[in-house]
Structures are given as C-alpha cells and as structure tokens.
Amino acid sequence: MEFVKGHGTENDFVVLPDLDDQLDLTVARVQALCDRQRGLGADGVLRVVRADGKWFMDYRNADGSIAEMCGNGLRVFARYLVDAGHQPQGSFVVATRAGDKTVTTHPDGSVTNDMGPARLTGTSIAAVDGQGIGGFAVDVGNPHLACVTEVPVESFDLTVPPGFDPVMFPHGVNVELINTIGDNALRMRVYERGVGETRSCGTGTVASVASWLAGQGKTTGSATVDVLGGQVFVTIEPTTSTLTGPAVLVARGELDKSWWDALQ
Numbered sequence: 370m371e372f373v374k375g376h377g378t379e380n381d382f383v384v385l386p387d388l389d390d391q392l393d394l395t396v397a398r399v400q401a402l403c404d405r406q407r408g409l410g411a412d413g414v415l416r417v418v419r420a421d422g423k424w425f426m427d428y429r430n431a432d433g434s435i436a437e438m439c440g441n442g443l444r445v446f447a448r449y450l451v452d453a454g455h456q457p458q459g460s461f462v463v464a465t466r467a468g469d470k471t472v473t474t475h476p477d478g479s480v481t482n483d484m485g486p487a488r489l490t491g492t493s494i495a496a497v498d499g500q501g502i503g504g505f506a507v508d509v510g511n512p513h514l515a516c517v518t519e520v521p522v523e524s525f526d527l528t529v530p531p532g533f534d535p536v537m538f539p540h541g542v543n544v545e546l547i548n549t550i551g552d553n554a555l556r557m558r559v560y561e562r563g564v565g566e567t568r569s570c571g572t573g574t575v576a577s578v579a580s581w582l583a584g585q586g587k588t589t590g591s592a593t594v595d596v597l598g599g600q601v602f603v604t605i606e607p608t609t610s611t612l613t614g615p616a617v618l619v620a621r622g623e624l625d626k627s628w629w630d631a632l633q
C-alpha cells in the first residue's frame with residue numbers, strides 16, 4: 370500500500386492514494402498513521418479517491434475525526450495529483466466535504482486554492498491561558514474562532530486546549546490567535562480541532578484574514594499570514610476567498626501490510 374508524506378507550511382499529512390475507494394480507513398488506522406512514535410507522524414491523512422470522474426479529498430484529523438475541509442491539505446493533495454501524473458500542471462477541481470474547490474498548481478511548487486466564501490457567523494470568546502479573547506466565528510467549510518489580539522501570539526501556552534462556547538460550536542472549533550505585524554501582514558498561531566497546536570492551518574489563515582478585515586469594518590482585502598511553518602497569502606473577495614502557499618512532497622514508500630492489517 371503506497372503512501373506519500375507531504376506538508377504545506379509544515380502542516381503535515383500522510384497521503385494515501387486509494388483511487389478505487391478500497392481502503393477501510395478506520396479511526397485506529399488514522400491515529401496510528403499520524404502518531405509520531407508508532408506511525409509515520411502527521412497532523413492528518415489525505416485519502417485520494419477518484420469518484421464519478423472527480424477527485425475526492427477524504428480528510429481526517431490526527432485523532433481520527435473527519436473534518437469538512439483542510440486548506441493546506443488541499444494544496445498538498447493537488448501537488449500529489451500533478452506529481453503522480455494524474456493531472457497536468459494548472460487548474461482542476463477537487464471535491465471535498467465542503468464542496469468542490471478549484472486548485473491551481475504553479476511551476477514553483479506553490480498552489481492556489483479557491484476556498485469559497487469565508488462566512489462570518491457571529492462573535493464569541495476563546496479562553497486561552499486564563500484569558501478571554503474575543504473573535505469572530507468564521508465558517509470556511511469548517512468552523513473557526515479567529516481572534517485578533519494585541520497580546521503577542523508567541524506568549525500563549527497552546528499545550529492546553531482553548532475553551533470555547535459549546536452552544537455556538539457544537540461540533541468543536543479551530544481557534545486562531547492573530548497579531549497585526551505590518552501593512553496587510555498578520556502572524557497567526559492555531560489550535561486545531563482534532564489535532565492540537567499545528568504549525569499552520571490553511572482554513573485558519575483564511576478565517577484570520579476575514580476576521581481581521583471584519584474588525585476594520587471591511588469585507589474584502591488581502592494579507593500575508595506568517596505561521597510557525599512559513600507564510601501564505603490570502604485574499605477575501607465578496608463571494609469567495611483564495612489561499613496561496615507552498616506544497617511540498619517529502620517522501621514516498623510502502624506501508625507494511627501486517628502492521629496495517631493488525632490495526633482495526
């Protein structure tokens with residue numbers, strides 16, 4: 370069983386090509402694959418399926434839970450399809466649980482995702498390190514609470530999950546902490562639902578820019594977002610948003626069949 374390891378701004382993934390939709394990707398298998406001691410190690414798994422003439426990105430968080438969308442994963446997924454010869458360089462559509470997304474791969478290895486609309490659904494408070502930090506709830510296909518703060522994001526302890534309002538976010542939420550660091554330039558840290566702190570979150574960067582704009586009374590604009598694993602560029606438009614950033618394939622290999630079969 371083939372695997373590929375890749376990352377987008379160090380948000381890392383195990384890519385599992387399963388074109389004919391044969392794999393039984395159980396929670397235990399996802400957890401083992403993502404475990405950095407007993408598996409390959411990753412923030413999530415991207416299962417590559419070809420269904421009804423379309424590519425489908427089956428995304429799983431490291432804890433085995435299913436999420437609707439993954440922005441960094443989508444770039445890695447697109448890079449894999451081009452690298453494997455399944456798609457020519459350029460634009461094509463990938464189906465996700467949050468709908469069809471157009472991706473455009475570039476010769477320098479970067480990828481631009483059309484992420485769809487970033488919808489602001491209200492305001493709420495994240496409890497981080499004993500502090501209440503206000504932010505906007507943003508739906509980028511998956512749920513975010515994106516909090517612009519003047520407290521330096523480096524100072525927060527994200528080894529502990531942030532608290533949030535379970536009524537507003539009944540299915541959990543990804544929490545972003547954001548500083549403005551220059552003209553149209555942000556820095557972000559993120560605590561991801563189903564994973565913990567990661568070095569980047571693509572949907573989180575889109576939510577962050579939408580929240581930062583909303584704080585200025587704006588609904589459109591662009592910004593770079595520095596994350597622990599690099600930098601991405603986000604544009605928010607009236608009816609959609611785009612995310613551009615690197616997508617790197619690191620390794621490919623074979624999973625051991627007896628290891629896989631022993632996991633239920």
Ligand SMILES: N[C@@H](CCC[C@H](N)C(=O)O)C(=O)O
Nearest residue numbers: 436439440441511570571572
């Ligand atoms: N890292 C991803 C987001 C993955 C899903 C998220 N943890 C969730 O549960 O919604 C990204 O790059 O967007």
